[in-house]
Amino acid sequence: MTKLADFLSIDPDTRHVSLNGRNPAFYGDPNRVYAALHAQCPTFYWEEQKQWFFTGYDHVNALLRDRRFGRQILHIASREELGLAEPEPHLTNFDLAELHSLLEVEPPEHTRLRTLVNRAFVSRHIERLRPEIADLAEKLIDGFEKDGETELLSAFADIIPVTMIGRMIGIPDEMGPQLLKWSHDYVGMYMFKRTKEDEYAADQAAKEFADYVKELIAERRREPREDLLTHMIHTEHKGQYLTDDELVSTTIVLLNAGHEATVHQIGNSVRIILESGIDPRTLFADEKVTERTVEETLRICAPVHIFQRWALEDVELDGLSFKRGDKVSLILAAANLDPQKFSDPLAFKPDRQEAPNLSFGAGIHFCIGAPLARLELNTVLPILFRRLPGLKIAAQPTVKDVYHFHGLEKLELRW
Template identity: 50%
Template sequence: MTTAPSGLPASLRWDGGTLHLDPRGPAFFEDPYPAYAEMHRHCAFFRWHELDRLAVCGHSLVASLLRDRRFGRILPAASDGRPDYADIPQHLRNFYAIERHSMLDLEPPTHSRIRGLVLKAFVSRQVDRLAPRIEALANGLVDRFAGRGEVELVAGFATPLPVMVIAELIGVDASETAQLLDWSHRMVAMYQFGRTREIEIEADRAAAEFRDFVLGEIAAKRQRPGDDLLSALVRAETEEGKLSEDEMVSTIVLLMNAGHEATVHQIGNGVKTMLENGGANPRRLLADEAQGGRAVEEMLRFDAPLHLFERVALENVELPGGLTVRRGEEVALLLGAANRDPAAYMEPDRFDPARSGPAPVSFGGGIHFCVGAPLARLELRIALRVLFERLPDLRIAAPPRYRDSWHFHGLERLDLAFEPAAVRS
């Protein structure tokens, strides 16, 4: 058994081809990248004892498995691609009632049908048309703290902006955003390592409340449809008969939860990255649209918001190197580690907006590639440009603090200081 070198999490050690590493250890979730570098030195895949499954960190293999149709999100219980949740605990019945119809836990043909409807509604709205509204919302948030000379960015900017944008896109009143955030946080906690029964009970209660809210919104859109995604889904239900009410509820819950969670983290991670690694003038990197787009892609690689995506083998699969993954075996794809793979990127721990190399795997891949990726990129580019244009002398005022949630890698606090600026009239 080999122990981790100095500077790595104390819990990290190797036992042959098995990694021992506590994902809840602060030394890891605050900065997982030294541990990822150690993984790359060891192997592209290995057993992770605490996760109790095979883990893959190599970029090429992660990208391949995201697209490999011999793997899925679930082992379908029926030919329609739905999971079997017949044996779920009673205290999680509401949570899994939503999960059962969620795109995230479906395989074809049901997944293909629902995703096609969402993409049709989502893409047809032409995400770029949202740019002026995103900019106006971002400026409005900056107006709230520009005159103070300080802000805690996660609560003051990174959290409210994405939830307001996704609420408007879906067609939910902005006054509901605080409640939507509460439900989302309680449900997303289900995906963290080492969840407790208390977390499960709260997630189930949130799922029931969220479902009731969405049902009310659906009823309202049936009476008064608008130019929004929920109205488009209602039309698909009533005119085409392609979407059930349960599927509509699950789709809206998923889009709300996923539509802001990762973007909150990426805005925080992106601002921190720019202040620590963007040079003397981060504003310059974001001013030009093309250059800002490259900077955003590098932020998504350098400090991604999602670090874990799980897949399950739908049949026996032999991986490169001769390892066989048995049908039903789960595999942990380490997206954050893959984005720092030295076999894919020169000097992977250096932030370089001009770098070449393969696309980062931050949004996943294959049929489960994030439908909101274009919107997330747009929000990040506009949010950071507005922030650095309005407050060009931004600086970190206290050590940043990450959340105890390794798979969703994001900041809990980012305290910033700046010279007070005039508030726009």
């Protein structure tokens, strides 16, 4: 194993850290880096990213809820005032798709958008999908059970979340592979490894994605159905309906967020369970035990690691002064490992009853799809381990170079 000192430099006095986010020794096992940061400087300036980062649970939890910080800044200040560069022409389609994204806007726009879609994602509505999710998982396993081996992501994890969110919105199952391709290209914009080619691919994906959603919108206006897209088109909030641009942005963010992280988390969870050596039958003995197991996998190997916030006013925090327009980053996955909150934080302990994990965020931007993701994980993981007793990892899993997401390239299994 590569020593931390070979790729991580921490100066606790200045709280400056040097770390190459593209180094496989980091993104392959970020938890040990987070442990070192907790031990020496939980709040730090990441020199390569030129930004302050917070890893402490209490700081991250508070910042997610702090209305002095927001996901956007241009609603209260101009680019010129903040010294921000003008938008890149080659990202016009991507920027338009992001313009009304639930992840990117602040109240009152956020309140209106979220109110219109929230009803579909509350737990009591989502719970009705459990039999459908279970049926899909069973059928997928039917397809490879006799083989004695499979690559879990392509045969199982990739398919379930995109199929379920697609069905909720009103997109046919056969569009699943195309939605996955658009989504993978689109979220390339959020990653540390982003190149100019990634940017062109993301913009092209945004254009094709948007064009497809516009066709669907036109169809649903002509022929309404019992799906989320029809609901968003025909439901008003205080006399206002969503515009086409808002419908496109909202549909894209729901599709991306509705499966991308869950795909990673199914793989992460299966890996952590198999590597723990704990008998899966004890981890999924009943619903309560299953829920605790799933929450512990979300805590120790979260699928999304970083969210950023703009300072909307001058703020003093943890001995630091931030000016309006400064950007800070919160490492949710590191907050989940804070030794002040979690005993033996790097250990997988499914019977933990400590602080709730922050993997879905907190505050007004708490992940709207969290009930769906939790239901999918709580439904498919017990089925997988029940159907395939003796499940083992067949080849050393490789983590994708997609930080600040965290997921596997593939997960080869045998039984």
